Amino acid sequence: MTRRDWRKLGPGAAKFATLATFVVLLAFPFYWMLIATFKQNIDLYTVENNPFKFNLPPTLDHLKLLFFETRYVRWLGNTALVGVIVVIITLLLAVPAAYSLARLTGRWGQRMGIAIFLTYLIPPTLLFIPLSRVVAVLGLQDTIWSVVLVYPSFTVPFSIWLLMGFFKSIPKELEDAAMVDGLTRFGAFVKLVIPISTSGILTVVIFTFTLVTQEFVYALTFISPESQQMVGVGIPIFLVRGDVYFWGSLMAACLITSVPIALLYNVFLDRFIAGFTVGAVK
Amino acid sequence: MFFPAAAYIVLLIGGPLVLAVMYAFSDARIGNPGFHYVGLENFRSILQSPSFRAALRNSVVFTVVAQIIVIVCSTMLSIALEKPFQGRKFTRFLILLPWVAPISLGAIGWKWILDSIYSVITWVLIWLHVYKPYGAPMWLGEPKLAMASVILVHCWRLIPFSTVIMLAGLTAIPKDIPEAAAIDGAGFWRILFRINIPMMAPIISVAVLFGTIFTFTDMTVVYILTAGGPFDSTQTLPSLAFATGIQGSDLAAGAAMSLFLIPVLVLIAYFMLRAAHRAEVT
Amino acid sequence: MAVVETRNLTKVFKQGDLGAVNNVNIETREGEFLVLLGPSGSGKTTLLRMIAGLETPTTGEIRIGGEVVNERSPRERGIAMVFQSYALYPHLSVYENIAFPLKAQKIPKNQHKQKVEWAAGLLGIQSLLQRKPRQLSGGERQRVALARAIVREPRVFLLDEPLSNLDAKLRASAREELEQFHDRIKTTTIYVTHDQVEAMALGDRIVVLHKGEVRQIGTPEEVYDQPADTFVATFLGSPPMNLLEFPDIIVGFRPESLVPEGVVPGAAQVKLRFRVNYVEYLGAEHVLYGSLEGGNFESKEIVARLSWTMPTGYKAGGVYDFAIAQIDLRFFDRKTEKRTQPRPFTWQ
Numbered sequence: 082m083t084r085r086d087w088r089k090l091g092p093g094a095a096k097f098a099t100l101a102t103f104v105v106l107l108a109f110p111f112y113w114m115l116i117a118t119f120k121q122n123i124d125l126y127t128v129e130n131n132p133f134k135f136n137l138p139p140t141l142d143h144l145k146l147l148f149f150e151t152r153y154v155r156w157l158g159n160t161a162l163v164g165v166i167v168v169i170i171t172l173l174l175a176v177p178a179a180y181s182l183a184r185l186t187g188r189w190g191q192r193m194g195i196a197i198f199l200t201y202l203i204p205p206t207l208l209f210i211p212l213s214r215v216v217a218v219l220g221l222q223d224t225i226w227s228v229v230l231v232y233p234s235f236t237v238p239f240s241i242w243l244l245m246g247f248f249k250s251i252p253k254e255l256e257d258a259a260m261v262d263g264l265t266r267f268g269a270f271v272k273l274v275i276p277i278s279t280s281g282i283l284t285v286v287i288f289t290f291t292l293v294t295q296e297f298v299y300a301l302t303f304i305s306p307e308s309q310q311m312v313g314v315g316i317p318i319f320l321v322r323g324d325v326y327f328w329g330s331l332m333a334a335c336l337i338t339s340v341p342i343a344l345l346y347n348v349f350l351d352r353f354i355a356g357f358t359v360g361a362v363k
Numbered sequence: 364m365f366f367p368a369a370a371y372i373v374l375l376i377g378g379p380l381v382l383a384v385m386y387a388f389s390d391a392r393i394g395n396p397g398f399h400y401v402g403l404e405n406f407r408s409i410l411q412s413p414s415f416r417a418a419l420r421n422s423v424v425f426t427v428v429a430q431i432i433v434i435v436c437s438t439m440l441s442i443a444l445e446k447p448f449q450g451r452k453f454t455r456f457l458i459l460l461p462w463v464a465p466i467s468l469g470a471i472g473w474k475w476i477l478d479s480i481y482s483v484i485t486w487v488l489i490w491l492h493v494y495k496p497y498g499a500p501m502w503l504g505e506p507k508l509a510m511a512s513v514i515l516v517h518c519w520r521l522i523p524f525s526t527v528i529m530l531a532g533l534t535a536i537p538k539d540i541p542e543a544a545a546i547d548g549a550g551f552w553r554i555l556f557r558i559n560i561p562m563m564a565p566i567i568s569v570a571v572l573f574g575t576i577f578t579f580t581d582m583t584v585v586y587i588l589t590a591g592g593p594f595d596s597t598q599t600l601p602s603l604a605f606a607t608g609i610q611g612s613d614l615a616a617g618a619a620m621s622l623f624l625i626p627v628l629v630l631i632a633y634f635m636l637r638a639a640h641r642a643e644v645t
Numbered sequence: 646m647a648v649v650e651t652r653n654l655t656k657v658f659k660q661g662d663l664g665a666v667n668n669v670n671i672e673t674r675e676g677e678f679l680v681l682l683g684p685s686g687s688g689k690t691t692l693l694r695m696i697a698g699l700e701t702p703t704t705g706e707i708r709i710g711g712e713v714v715n716e717r718s719p720r721e722r723g724i725a726m727v728f729q730s731y732a733l734y735p736h737l738s739v740y741e742n743i744a745f746p747l748k749a750q751k752i753p754k755n756q757h758k759q760k761v762e763w764a765a766g767l768l769g770i771q772s773l774l775q776r777k778p779r780q781l782s783g784g785e786r787q788r789v790a791l792a793r794a795i796v797r798e799p800r801v802f803l804l805d806e807p808l809s810n811l812d813a814k815l816r817a818s819a820r821e822e823l824e825q826f827h828d829r830i831k832t833t834t835i836y837v838t839h840d841q842v843e844a845m846a847l848g849d850r851i852v853v854l855h856k857g858e859v860r861q862i863g864t865p866e867e868v869y870d871q872p873a874d875t876f877v878a879t880f881l882g883s884p885p886m887n888l889l890e891f892p893d894i895i896v897g898f899r900p901e902s903l904v905p906e907g908v909v910p911g912a913a914q915v916k917l918r919f920r921v922n923y924v925e926y927l928g929a930e931h932v933l934y935g936s937l938e939g940g941n942f943e944s945k946e947i948v949a950r951l952s953w954t955m956p957t958g959y960k961a962g963g964v965y966d967f968a969i970a971q972i973d974l975r976f977f978d979r980k981t982e983k984r985t986q987p988r989p990f991t992w993q
Contacts, residue, residue, distance in 0.1 A: 096443040100454065103440050107523065108457040110472045111464075113483060117475070125481070128496075132483040174371055177364035193365075195636065200376050202628050202635075204580035206601035207621045210608045211382030212375075214391075234375040237368055295465040297583040298601075302609055313465045317587050328475050335472055339464035346463040347456045350527065539732035542699055547793070548720040548749035557745075561736045 111339070117332035118143055125329060143329030147320075152307050153334055156315035159225050163311065164293040166229050171236045171289045176282065178237075179244030180270060184253070194245055201238040205298045208234070216303050227303035228311065232296065236289045243288070247281035248274065287349050291342050312338055386618035393612040405619040414595045415620060418603040421510070425599060426578040429517040430571055436518070437525035437570065442555070444526070445533050462523035470587035473516050477502040477588075506596035509589050513597050516588060517578050524577075525570040532566030533559065568638035572631050579627060600624055647710030647723070647800040647833060649673045649696060654705035656691055656857075664703070665691045667857040676831045680848035682838060684880070688857035689837045690805055696835065697726050697803050710800060720749070725794035726803040729810060731786045733778040739765075739789050740774040746797045764796040767829065783811045784819050791826060802834040808843060820846060841881045845869065853877045875982040878975060884932065886975070887947045891990060895977040900932070900950035902973035906966040908955060913971035919949065920964045929953050938964050941991075 116132070117125060119139035130136045147153050182193050212231055221227040251274060259269040275282070300311040307319050316334045320327050387405055389398045409415040440458070444451065461469055476483050479501040488494050503509050536559060544554045560567075582601035585591060591598035591606060598606075600623055608617015649671070656666040666688040673679045681689040694700040696707055698719035707714050714722050725746075734742050743761045752760075765771045768788040778786060787807055794802060807823075808816050824847060827834055838844055844851050845865040853860045853868055853876070861873035872878035872886075878897055879885040886897045906916060918938035925932040933949040949967065951957075959965060971987075978985045 099439050099443040103436065103443075103522070104454060104457050107461050107519065110469070110476060110519075111460050113476060114472050128480060128486075132486050174368040178368035181365040197372075198635075199632055200372055202576060202632050203376055203380060204576070204601075204624065204628070206580045206582050206604065207383060207624050208376065208379040210604070210614055210618045210621060211379040211386060213609065214382070214614070215379065231375065233371060237371060241368060291463065297465070297467050297586075298605070301586075302605075313467045317467050317471050326475075328481075331471055332475065335464070335468035339460070339468055342465070343456065343460050343463040347452075347459060350455075350459070537730065537732070539728045539730050540734060542719075543726065543728060543732035544734070544745070544749070545699075546697060546719045546724065546726045547746035548797070549745070550720075550749075553749060558734060562734075564736070 111336065114332040114336040117329060118336055120329065122329060143327070143333045146327065147330040147333050147337075151320060151330065152310075152315060153312070153320075155308055156310055156312040157338075159309065160294055160312045163225050163229055163232070164290045167232045167236060167293050168286050168289045170229075170233050171240050172282065172285065174233060174237050175240035175244060175285065176275070177270075179241045180248050180274065182241065183245045183248035194242070197238050197241050197245075201235065201242070205235065205296075209298050209302050212299070213302050222303060223305050223309060225304070225309055225311075228296070228299055231299050231303070232293055235296075236292050239292070240285045240289060243285055244278070244281055247278055251277060284349050287345055291346060294338070294342055383618045383622060386615050387622050389615050391614040391618075393609075393614060401615075405615050409616055409619055414598060414603060417595045418591075418598040418600050418620070419623065421597060422579055422599040422601075425510070425514050425517065426575055429514050429521065429578050430574050432514070432518045433521045433525050433574055434567065434571060436522050437529050438560070438567075440522065440526045441529035441533055442559075444530055458526065459523045461519050462521070462527075466520065466581070466583045467587055469520060470516060470584050473512070473519070474503070474588055477512050479504050503589055504593055506593055509593060509597045513585055513588060516584050517581070520584075521574050521577060525574055528566060528570040528573075529563065532563040535566070536562050565638055568634065572635045572638065575631055576628070580624060648675055648708075649801055649833060649835060650706075650708040651692070651696070652706040652708070654692070654695065654707065655703050656688075656695060656700060657703045664688075664857050666695070666702075668705070669854075669857075669859055671852055671859070671862065673833050673835065674849075676833055677849040678827050678834045678836060678847055680836045680838060680844040680851045681854060682841060682844040682848075682851050682880075683854035684839055686856070687839075687854040689839075689854050691857075692854070693803055693805055693835060693837050696801075697724055698722055723800040724803055725797060725799035725801075727787075727790045727794050727805065727807050729806045731778075731790040731807070731810075733786060733789055733793075735778050737777075738774065739770065739776050739778070739781070742778070742789060743774075743793045743796050746793060750797065760796050761792075764792040767795060768792045768826070784815055784822075787811070787819055788822070791823075795830060795832075799832065802832050804834065804836045806838050808838070809840070823847065841883070845881070853880065855880075871984070872975065873984055875977050878977070884948045884950065888977075889942055889945065890979065893979050894985065894988060894990065895979055895982070896990060897975040897977065898969045898973055900948045901952075902969050903947065903949035903967055904951065904969075905956055906968040909968045909970050911970060914968045915971065915974070916966065916968045918964055919947070919967040921959050921961055923961055924959060931955075931957065931959070933959055 113132075116135070119141070120135060121137045121140045121142070124130055124135065124137040127136075182197070185193065216222050216227040216231070219230070221230060255277075256266070256269040256273060259273050260266060264272060294311075295313060296311070297313050300314040301318070304310050304314070307315065310319070312334075316331065316338070320331050320334065385398060388400055388402065390401045390404075391398065444455065444458075475481070482499070482502060484502070485494070485499040488499055489496055494500075500508055502512050540562070541554050541558060544558050549557070580601055582599065582605050585597055585599050585602040586605065589597045591602050595603075600620055604617045604621040607613050607620060611617070650673070651669055651671050654666060654669045655664050657664040669688075669692060671679075681692060683689045691700060695702050696709075698714070698717060698721075702715065709722055709724070719726075734745065737745065740761055743764055744757050747757050747760060761774070762771065765774060768791055770785065770788045770792060773781065773785060773789070778789070781789065790807070804823075808819055811819055820843060827847075836847060848865055850862060850864055851868050852862050853873075855876050861868050861877045863871070863873075868877055869881050872881065875888060875895060875897070879888070882899055884900050886899050887903070889896045903919070917940070919933070919935050920938045921933050921935040923934040925934070930953060931951045933951065935947065935949070937943060937945045937947060951959075974987065976985050976987050977983060
């Protein structure tokens with residue numbers, strides 16, 4: 082090989098080593114979850130057994146327990162329902178807001194955009210105590226409606242921010258042309274801007290939904306009964322009966338819940354990055 | 364069109380924020396939530412509490428250490444991922460898993476991986492003869508190791524997120540510039556450290572700032588992994604606030620604790636705005 | 646200072662596709678300003694990047710100063726390059742930009758200041774040394790890019806359309822600065838452009854490229870006056886050469902050769918009737934768009950270009966007697982489109 086080929090090999094090998102190391106470190110817990118889902122309890126709890134393979138034949142027992150003897154399916158249903166409703170609320174609030182902010186020229190538009198961004202910095206772990214009182218006073222304690230009310234508080238600022246960047250990239254001339262052609266500004270918004278922005282809106286839908294599924298603090302604080310709980314809280318709290326951890330079913334639940342969300346995320350990732358860097362850097 | 368969203372944000376973020384402050388100055392408890400002004404009493408008592416001081420210290424230490432590790436790792440990883448290669452999409456999917464999986468579920472996975480008896484890490488270390496059987500340390504049971512474990516899980520979650528942001532920053536560098544540097548005589552490392560990384564500085568700061576928020580305000584990882592133990596060694600501000608305010612029913616003290624998040628958040632907001640402004644100018 | 650040579654240089658990006666650069670053979674002369682001219686997609690930038698070492702050739706050789714450099718990385722070739730976007734390092738000051746190649750080549754630090762100031766002096770940017778690129782105008786950025794290129798005293802300069810990002814007014818003065826710069830440093834320079842006016846103004850010789858192949862190499866006079874084929878004939882000159890297609894030859898004449906009868910010097914001339922459809926007044930000249938009247942090429946569109954010294958008064962709709970001097974006609978073979986011997990012909 083020539084001198085140049087040798088030098089080319091160095092960075093390439095280093096890159097491969099880096100990638101391999103990180104992929105293993107980051108993804109192996111999921112591989113582990115996958116195996117644990119199907120391992121018999123005896124296999125799992127025998128310390129000497131090699132954890133990376135099936136020392137005894139795989140079993141569906143954990144899955145059966147998860148689906149038939151716990152409220153897992155109910156939690157999935159609760160979370161899905163809450164997700165859908167929160168997405169709708171978020172869209173109703175965020176789309177018009179983002180549009181008005183994007184079209185608001187001058188310093189105020191920028192200032193409001195920054196203000197929105199800043200509200201995103203106020204974390205649930207700060208607001209959960211007062212919000213627990215608000216929820217109790219409104220009588221929504223222990224129902225899924227408590228979180229339906231509260232979740233938009235973090236989905237809306239984020240969505241406004243994402244959509245603002247999106248709307249800003251639509252040239253104003255398009256709407257001006259529509260208004261010259263006879264539409265009102267609102268008509269132009271509904272008939273022109275929204276159809277063009279379907280991919281941005283879709284991105285917001287996906288991310289709002291995934292944000293809902295990931296949430297923990299509010300669901301833990303506001304909802305106690307098992308039947309009303311979300312999946313992110315139900316799994317760690319209720320799959321532990323007393324001191325006994327049903328690890329096999331726990332791992333199954335984690336895996337089954339995580340993977341579809343991950344797939345959805347992956348598909349929309351590039352758009353997320355575009356919106357993110359445009360929004361963050363503007 | 365902005366009004367509904369603005370109203371919602373004011374009511375569900377602004378309002379509770381004010382409430383939190385009010386609670387911190389009151390003696391409210393879950394069973395007895397009236398407002399009786401008690402001045403700085405709550406602050407005085409929590410500042411004297413060793414749990415609180417430990418939580419405050421831990422919050423800072425965990426966040427800083429985690430960010431350093433995350434930035435170094437994600438820089439390496441983003442460079443390895445920059446050029447297209449066979450299977451890059453799938454690799455990216457695997458790398459993203461820790462971030463997109465709900466926090467609580469990833470934490471549960473790690474709880475099992477770090478279990479004192481059945482840990483897969485323990486098994487590997489025993490297999491490598493680093494420890495004797497049953498001689499491995501308790502990853503979540505010894506204070507220093509528990510702290511390291513919490514930091515580890517945070518890093519595990521954040522590296523995918525930071526990598527994605529860094530990648531966006533890396534690909535935003537115009538192709539000309541590293542080529543010009545190559546022609547000027549710079550080798551791989553010089554281009555990396557003198558050209559690429561400095562040009563990514565705004566994006567890197569965005570990644571750091573978001574990562575800091577996510578670590579500093581998180582209570583889920585601690586709650587699930589260690590519940591703050593052993594002996595408060597892994598307690599952080601948010602997790603202690605939860606333990607005190609909701610589990611301990613002392614709303615006022617919990618609110619006071621969570622208010623300590625604010626100074627750091629304000630600092631972060633300031634730096635984010637500066638970074639965004641700088642990025643806009645270049 | 647060195648001679649750049651390419652032998653049978655070819656670059657194919659996708660297997661089976663036509664090459665971006667096909668079998669190109671060029672040899673620069675020492676110290677000359679060689680222009681690679683062609684429309685977009687002609688391969689000129691790919692050719693330049695291969696010489697720079699930023700693309701690897703599929704086949705063929707590149708030699709600089711007599712040595713084969715195919716295997717060498719860009720930094721080992723002793724070249725300097727100015728990119729279309731100038732590629733200034735945005736986070737470094739002008740001084741640091743210019744000093745960067747010196748640092749990269751591990752030139753001792755105590756020599757940096759002197760060399761940077763020498764390069765900055767050559768381009769008149771000493772006052773800008775502490776500024777950042779974003780604070781500079783387009784013309785200033787070009788000068789910084791040139792200073793950064795010259796500071797290492799390279800053997801060859803490569804420039805990739807450096808004027809195309811400047812607005813029209815600036816382009817002329819920036820072009821003049823480039824010419825003066827080359828006169829001063831006399832380093833072999835290869836310059837890529839799609840603008841034929843730029844090419845004619847700047848080049849000692851021009852390489853005309855089309856679809857990855859060399860169509861002609863020659864001085865500006867040679868490629869303009871003695872084009873090797875119809876592509877070169879129509880690419881250089883604006884408005885382009887008028888072409889009349891006969892069964893076996895193509896006859897061409899430039900708009901400035903089509904003049905009112907009586908203006909043509911000498912007896913050997915071709916007369917024709919010119920119906921004017923549209924007149925453009927451009928100050929120093931009139932451009933007449935029209936068509937041939939009568940004969941085999943009735944209604945064929947042609948263009949005439951009259952300098953301000955010629956008779957005026959031509960109006961749209963009028964038909965006038967025009968002529969072309971025989972020596973101004975160019976003949977091309979119909980099939981190969983290449984230049985061929987003059988031949989008698991009739992078009993009446």
